[in-house]
Amino acid sequence: NFSGGLKSNYTFPKDFIFGVSTAAFQIEGGWNEDGKSESIWDRLVHTNKTFVKDGSNGDVAADSYHLYKRDAEMVHELGVDVYRFSIAWSRILPTGLTNKINALGIQYYNNLIDELIKYNITPMVTIYHWDLPQKLQDIGGWTNSHIVDYYTDYAKVLFDAFGGKVKYWVTFNEPMQTCLEGYGGTYRAPALNRHGVAEYLCAHNLLKAHASVYHLFNENYRHVNKGKIGLSLDSNWAEPKEDTPQDREAAELYLKTHLGWYAHPVYSKEGDYPAELIKLVDEKSLQQNYTRSRLPKFTPEEVNYIKGTADFFGLNHYTTYLLSMAKTPVGAIPSHENDVGIVRVQDPKWPSDSSSSWLKVVPFGFRRLLKWINKTYNNVPIIVTENGYADFSGLEDKARVAYYSHYLNALLHAMHEDKVNVQGYFAWSLMDNFEWDDGYVSRFGLYLVDFKSPNKTRTAKNSAKLYASVIRTRALPANYDPEDFTAFSG
Numbered sequence: 001n002f003s004g005g006l007k008s009n010y011t012f013p014k015d016f017i018f019g020v021s022t023a024a025f026q027i028e029g030g031w032n033e034d035g036k037s038e039s040i041w042d043r044l045v046h047t048n049k050t051f052v053k054d055g056s057n058g059d060v061a062a063d064s065y066h067l068y069k070r071d072a073e074m075v076h077e078l079g080v081d082v083y084r085f086s087i088a089w090s091r092i093l094p095t096g097l098t099n100k101i102n103a104l105g106i107q108y109y110n111n112l113i114d115e116l117i118k119y120n121i122t123p124m125v126t127i128y129h130w131d132l133p134q135k136l137q138d139i140g141g142w143t144n145s146h147i148v149d150y151y152t153d154y155a156k157v158l159f160d161a162f163g164g165k166v167k168y169w170v171t172f173n174e175p176m177q178t179c180l181e182g183y184g185g186t187y188r189a190p191a192l193n194r195h196g197v198a199e200y201l202c203a204h205n206l207l208k209a210h211a212s213v214y215h216l217f218n219e220n221y222r223h224v225n226k227g228k229i230g231l232s233l234d235s236n237w238a239e240p241k242e243d244t245p246q247d248r249e250a251a252e253l254y255l256k257t258h259l260g261w262y263a264h265p266v267y268s269k270e271g272d273y274p275a276e277l278i279k280l281v282d283e284k285s286l287q288q289n290y291t292r293s294r295l296p297k298f299t300p301e302e303v304n305y306i307k308g309t310a311d312f313f314g315l316n317h318y319t320t321y322l323l324s325m326a327k328t329p330v331g332a333i334p335s336h337e338n339d340v341g342i343v344r345v346q347d348p349k350w351p352s353d354s355s356s357s358w359l360k361v362v363p364f365g366f367r368r369l370l371k372w373i374n375k376t377y378n379n380v381p382i383i384v385t386e387n388g389y390a391d392f393s394g395l396e397d398k399a400r401v402a403y404y405s406h407y408l409n410a411l412l413h414a415m416h417e418d419k420v421n422v423q424g425y426f427a428w429s430l431m432d433n434f435e436w437d438d439g440y441v442s443r444f445g446l447y448l449v450d451f452k453s454p455n456k457t458r459t460a461k462n463s464a465k466l467y468a469s470v471i472r473t474r475a476l477p478a479n480y481d482p483e484d485f486t487a488f489s490g
């Protein structure tokens with residue numbers, strides 16, 4: 001049913017990992033403090049005055065650069081096992097390269113990690129969460145093939161500095177946002193908009209960089225503390241718009257050419273890009289008189305080098321779309337959108353009063369996506385590294401309480417009935433923060449941040465109490481009703 005499963009007394013296993021997530025650019029501030037250099041997000045929000053809805057930026061954000069002790073205390077209050085945060089490359093390596101390592105940057109993250117360990121909380125570090133040093137973008141960024149070495153050198157600095165204390169690593173957060181939206185579009189930094197070409201170059205180099213860091217870790221650092229390393233991919237669930245063969249094909253094609261674009265090379269038995277994506281881009285490139293396909297090819301050695309390079313499947317999930325085949329060409333020519341040729345919409349009947357226009361509440365989609373990943377990637381261990389709901393503000397956040405209850409209900413049914421191998425779940429986000437193009441208007445936090453107060457006061461919302469109780473009892477509240485969606489006015 002709509003909530004992903006009927007009333008049950010399913011529980012989360014004792015060894016199930018609960019966590020909470022944030023990202024450097026969204027919480028830290030201190031954008032140019034103590035030697036940190038400009039990132040592509042600093043550049044974008046400082047120069048494009050209309051990019052962020054409320055005209056804000058990440059200069060101060062939630063000021064976690066100075067308030068990390070309060071952050072660690074909040075993580076402790078929730079009772080989670082793991083805190084997932086990202087490290088800002090430009091705070092560690094101001095030139096982007098290793099010729100200058102910023103000791104004060106290293107010190108900040110050491111202070112945060114030590115604070116977490118004081119509370120017996122395990123750190124999970126996202127090595128890259130979208131904030132490339134601008135100096136590297138100036139020489140091509142993720143379209144420059146040397147970025148593979150630059151990223152590997154950066155990761156080595158982190159492994160050497162924090163490897164003894166950090167057990168979980170995530171190489172990239174949502175590579176599709178970086179490549180498709182940042183290089184192929186204008187929705188993310190660097191907003192290059194070189195659609196049809198740059199998104200494929202970005203993905204190609206990024207996947208090689210991911211594999212390079214996996215092998216570096218696997219050969220030289222894993223033994224230090226039996227650590228684990230993975231990748232966090234974002235995916236919507238894709239439901240056929242109508243129950244027809246064409247729409248079922250469109251839904252499958254969406255998953256293969258969006259999630260599979262990055263998941264297939266790493267997690268599938270055969271490796272490489274999904275055959276459907278290769279075929280579509282090759283054919284379109286030929287029709288458009290390109291001498292060679294706009295999709296770069298991996299050599300057989302590279303396919304093997306990238307295959308199997310993750311200990312877990314990190315999944316960021318929020319919402320669902322209805323898919324159908326495009327009847328006429330869609331998107332710019334050339335572009336990934338035009339190459340794939342499918343159309344996605346959302347059902348106006350779905351609960352939808354989130355402050356993020358794209359976030360509709362569709363819990364059964366979460367269960368189906370988990371099942372699809374489990375089947376497509378051979379029971380791979382999944383850690384849900386992000387899931388959450390956005391509103392405009394308030395401590396009595398009944399919609400967010402309902403969202404988490406329904407999505408955790410769907411997760412329990414995926415685990416207990418569909419036998420999906422899920423090992424952890426992280427809520428996005430610990431606190432209200434800079435929600436990219438939505439600025440501070442759309443709030444995802446379990447803790448409310450008063451951005452007007454000098455010390456950015458953080459206060460637990462009702463959803464923080466709900467999450468803490470699920471972690472403590474390993475179950476949904478007794479009064480949870482899978483049929484009740486009255487918390488959503490829309």
Ligand SMILES: O=S(=O)(O)CCCN1CCN(CCO[C@@H]2O[C@H](CO)[C@@H](O)[C@H](O)[C@H]2O)CC1
Binds near residue numbers: 173386
């Ligand atoms: O339908 S449209 O094409 O008009 C807009 C689609 C927008 N989605 C939003 C969710 N995003 C993945 C989530 O992105 C993640 O989720 C959080 C909330 O957004 C962010 O704060 C995190 O930094 C990010 O990891 C993928 C793109």
